[in-house]
Amino acid sequence: DAGVTQSPTHLIKTRGQQVTLRCSPKSGHDTVSWYQQALGQGPQFIFQYYEEEERQRGNFPDRFSGHQFPNYSSELNVNALLLGDSALYLCASSPGGTVKKETQYFGPGTRLLVL
Amino acid sequence: AQSVSQHNHHVILSEAASLELGCNYSYGGTVNLFWYVQYPGQHLQLLLKYFSGDPLVKGIKGFEAEFIKSKFSFNLRKPSVQWSDTAEYFCAVNTNAGKSTFGDGTTLTVKP
Numbered sequence: 001d002a003g004v005t006q007s008p009t010h011l012i013k014t015r016g017q018q019v020t021l022r023c024s025p026k027s028g029h030d031t032v033s034w035y036q037q038a039l040g041q042g043p044q045f046i047f048q049y050y051e052e053e054e055r056q057r058g059n060f061p062d063r064f065s066g067h068q069f070p071n072y073s074s075e076l077n078v079n080a081l082l083l084g085d086s087a088l089y090l091c092a093s094s095p096g097g098t099v100k101k102e103t104q105y106f107g108p109g110t111r112l113l114v115l
Numbered sequence: 116a117q118s119v120s121q122h123n124h125h126v127i128l129s130e131a132a133s134l135e136l137g138c139n140y141s142y143g144g145t146v147n148l149f150w151y152v153q154y155p156g157q158h159l160q161l162l163l164k165y166f167s168g169d170p171l172v173k174g175i176k177g178f179e180a181e182f183i184k185s186k187f188s189f190n191l192r193k194p195s196v197q198w199s200d201t202a203e204y205f206c207a208v209n210t211n212a213g214k215s216t217f218g219d220g221t222t223l224t225v226k227p
Contacts, residue, residue: 003158033215042119042205042217043159056213059116090159101147101166104215106159 002027004093004107012113013081021076021110025093031055032074033104034066035090043090049074078112086114117142119208121218128196129226136191136221138206148189149207150180151217159205165189176200198227 005024013019025032031050035043045058049068068074072093078085088111092104122137140146150162163174170182180191189206206218 035217040219042121042207042219044217045215048213058214092159101164101209103149103161103164106151108158 004091004105006089006091006107006110008110009108010111010113012115014115015081015083017081017114018077018079019081019112021078021089021091021112022073023076023091023093023107024073025091026105029093029095029105030072031094031096031102032068032072033092033094034074034076035092036060036085037088037090037109039087046076081114083114086112088112117146117208117210117214117216119206119216119218121204121206121221123221124219125222125224127224127226130198131195132225134191134193134196134200134223136204136206136223138189138191138218140187140189140206140208140216142187142208142210144210147209148180148182149209150174150178150189150191151205151207152202153205153220154202162191162204196223196225198225201225 007022033048034046037043046060048056052068063079065077088109090109091107094102094104118141120139148165151159152162153159165172165182173179203220203222205220209215
C-alpha cells in the first residue's frame with residue numbers, strides 16, 4: 001500500500017516564476033492538506049481539499065492556490081514566487097473530509113528553493 | 116487564532132534518562148491534540164493523539180502524553196529514552212473546524 005507521494009522532490013525557481021507541486025494521497029484517503037515548513041519551524045497550514053473544493057485555509061495569500069482531482073490527488077500552485085517562499089512543502093492525507101480527529105499521513109515533501 | 120508553543124527547541128539526553136517535552140496551546144474551543152515524530156530521513160508520523168476521555172494517552176514505542184485542560188498543556192513523556200528516539204517531535208492541535216496548527220518542534224538527541 002503506497003503512502004503519500006509527492007513530486008518533484010526538489011525544485012529551484014527564480015523570483016516571479018510560478019510553480020506547481022503534486023501530491024497523491026494514501027489509498028482510501030479523500031482529504032488532502034498542504035503545509036509549508038520553513039527551516040527551523042513547524043509545518044504551517046496552507047489549505048485543505050475535500051471533494052475537489054478548498055474547505056479550510058490558513059493565513060496564506062492568494063498567490064497560493066490548489067486543486068483536487070476526482071482521484072483525490074492534489075496540486076499546490078504558487079504564483080509570483082518570492083524568496084520567502086523557499087521551504088519544504090508537505091502534503092498530508094486523511095480520510096473523512098476533515099482533520100478534526102483524524103491522523104494525517106505525511107509525504108516526504110518537496111523542497112523549493114527560490115533564487 | 117490558535118497557536119502551539121513548544122518550549123524546548125533542542126534536548127540532549129543520555130540513554131535511559133527520562134524525557135518530558137512541553138507543549139502548550141492557545142485556543143478557547145474544543146481541541147484534538149497530537150504528537151508527531153520525524154526520525155532522521157523519514158516522514159512525519161503519528162506518535163499519539165487525544166480526543167476525549169482519559170487525559171493520559173499512550174502511544175507507540177513507550178511514549179505517553181497527559182492533557183491538562185486547565186493548563187492548556189499536552190506534554191509528552193517517556194520514562195527511559197533510547198538512542199533510537201533521536202528525532203524531531205512536533206505537537207499539533209486540530210480544532211473542530213478542521214484547522215491544524217503545529218508547534219515549531221523539539222529536536223531530541225539521545226547519546227548512547
